[in-house]
Amino acid sequence: MMNAIGFIALGFILMEVFGWAIHKYLMHGPLWSIHKTHHRPSKYFFELNDLFSLLFGSIAVVLIIKGVSDFDYRFWMGVGISLYGMLYFFLHDVLIHRRMKWFQKPKNMFLKGIFRAHQAHHRTNEKEDAVSFGLFVVPKEYFKEKDL
Ligand SMILES: [Zn+2]
Ligand SMILES: [Zn+2]
Numbered sequence: 730m731m732n733a734i735g736f737i738a739l740g741f742i743l744m745e746v747f748g749w750a751i752h753k754y755l756m757h758g759p760l761w762s763i764h765k766t767h768h769r770p771s772k773y774f775f776e777l778n779d780l781f782s783l784l785f786g787s788i789a790v791v792l793i794i795k796g797v798s799d800f801d802y803r804f805w806m807g808v809g810i811s812l813y814g815m816l817y818f819f820l821h822d823v824l825i826h827r828r829m830k831w832f833q834k835p836k837n838m839f840l841k842g843i844f845r846a847h848q849a850h851h852r853t854n855e856k857e858d859a860v861s862f863g864l865f866v867v868p869k870e871y872f873k874e875k876d877l
Contacts, residue, residue, distance in 0.1 A: 737805050740810045741810070763781070
């Protein structure tokens with residue numbers, strides 16, 4: 730059981746680490762033409778940028794299918810990636826960007842910090858000069874109490 734939790738955590742942590750690096754160096758780099766659909770207003774519900782979520786989701790599905798017969802590390806890492814994806818969806822797409830209007834602005838300190846950090850990321854609509862590329866791991870200055 731300890732192994733299961735360890736690999737779930739590993740999948741989750743790797744997603745934040747790789748997500749940060751991919752966002753900073755690829756999405757705001759050679760893959761900007763895809764990612765910019767998330768930085769510009771659009772009249773459509775889906776963005777080309779959603780392909781990244783689809784890609785990460787597919788990796789999780791493949792890992793789960795490959796590891797399910799004996800519940801090995803692939804299965805649990807797939808679970809960790811899926812967990813990350815679900816939390817990412819609720820925080821980033823529902824709570825922050827309000828693609829579904831399910832919740833009001835967060836009042837909780839931790840959520841407020843994440844919210845501010847991601848707003849800071851969206852302060853620019855350009856490829857260059859963006860800040861704050863992670864979702865959960867962000868500079869602690871965003872958690873200081875001040876008005877949104
Ligand atoms: Zn971005
Ligand atoms: Zn965003």
